[in-house]
Amino acid sequence: MFDDLKGLSILVTGSSTGIGAAAAKAYAEYGAKVAVHGSANKERAEALVSDIKSSGGEAVLVMGDLLKRGVVEKVVAEAADALGGLDVLVNNAGSLVRREALDTIDDDLYDAVCDLNVRAVINACRAAAPFLRNSKSGSIINTGSIAGHNGGAVGAGLYAGAKAFVHSWTRTMAIELGPDGIRVNCVSPGTILTPFHERFSTPEKLENVRRMIHLGRLGTPEDCVGAYLFLASPKASGFITGQVIEVNGGQYFK
Numbered sequence: 001m002f003d004d005l006k007g008l009s010i011l012v013t014g015s016s017t018g019i020g021a022a023a024a025k026a027y028a029e030y031g032a033k034v035a036v037h038g039s040a041n042k043e044r045a046e047a048l049v050s051d052i053k054s055s056g057g058e059a060v061l062v063m064g065d066l067l068k069r070g071v072v073e074k075v076v077a078e079a080a081d082a083l084g085g086l087d088v089l090v091n092n093a094g095s096l097v098r099r100e101a102l103d104t105i106d107d108d109l110y111d112a113v114c115d116l117n118v119r120a121v122i123n124a125c126r127a128a129a130p131f132l133r134n135s136k137s138g139s140i141i142n143t144g145s146i147a148g149h150n151g152g153a154v155g156a157g158l159y160a161g162a163k164a165f166v167h168s169w170t171r172t173m174a175i176e177l178g179p180d181g182i183r184v185n186c187v188s189p190g191t192i193l194t195p196f197h198e199r200f201s202t203p204e205k206l207e208n209v210r211r212m213i214h215l216g217r218l219g220t221p222e223d224c225v226g227a228y229l230f231l232a233s234p235k236a237s238g239f240i241t242g243q244v245i246e247v248n249g250g251q252y253f254k
């Protein structure tokens with residue numbers, strides 16, 4: 001089904017761990033050339049690149065802290081240079097940064113959440129667009145969130161708003177880049193067990209969420225992989241653009 005991924009050049013931002021790492025690994029398993037990106041977890045990003053290479057796949061490492069201005073543009077340029085172009089950009093790097101309710105939100109938190117989850121996505125799209133226009137399979141896949149639909153929980157308001165922006169930006173870019181043959185879609189994960197929740201959620205909170213999930217369990221990064229493969233493959237999803245695909249076990253229906 002996904003054999004047309006073979007030979008495509010794909011950058012997955014935030015692929016040192018979690019959902020991005022699972023997607024990058026899967027793309028490489030289908031024969032894509034993958035740029036693995038991370039920031040704090042260099043060792044895990046390097047390990048993933050080695051893992052892909054030792055399984056016969058192609059991968060390069062591009063590091064960079066997307067909170068810093070100008071870095072995402074460098075990450076895109078380095079990835080395109082190393083892979084010989086870019087067919088698919090996966091804007092996956094993201095974080096809640098920290099949980100703060102209304103009274104304790106400050107400008108530094110606003111800047112961090114928006115710089116990472118919003119500005120880096122916008123600037124990555126702009127940096128990648130010339131490469132994607134040169135591709136016959138150009139596509140952008142953004143990682144949104146269930147929080148972008150339901151507002152998240154107390155303390156996650158900035159993050160939820162940033163992810164709602166990502167959903168909206170997906171539609172705007174689908175309109176703007178459609179005439180260039182570039183599809184733009186979004187994967188919106190529910191509650192997925194990754195380092196994200198080790199940092200931001202307690203076991204009790206996760207158990208309360210699990211009870212609200214119709215499939216009766218929390219998600220894994222591997223549960224998200226199919227959506228990323230599907231949206232990158234022109235054969236599977238060549239007439240699909242501007243869509244937000246929910247991967248949440250039934251935690252939220254539109």
Ligand SMILES: NC(=O)c1ccc[n+]([C@@H]2O[C@H](COP(=O)([O-])OP(=O)(O)OC[C@H]3O[C@@H](n4cnc5c(N)ncnc54)[C@H](OP(=O)(O)O)[C@@H]3O)[C@@H](O)[C@H]2O)c1
Pocket residue numbers: 013014015016017018019020037038039040041042064065066067092093094095096116143144145146147188189190191192193194195196197
């Ligand atoms: N897990 C969930 O339940 C869930 C639900 C909805 C949406 N999401 C979204 O899914 C995406 C992946 O999250 P995950 O759950 O897989 O969490 P994760 O394992 O913590 O992965 C986050 C990725 O983003 C990268 N990243 C974070 N801050 C960065 C920065 N300042 N500069 C560059 N890269 C940075 C991390 O790289 P380093 O660690 O190397 O810095 C890592 O590769 C995020 O956009 C997240 O918001 C997750």
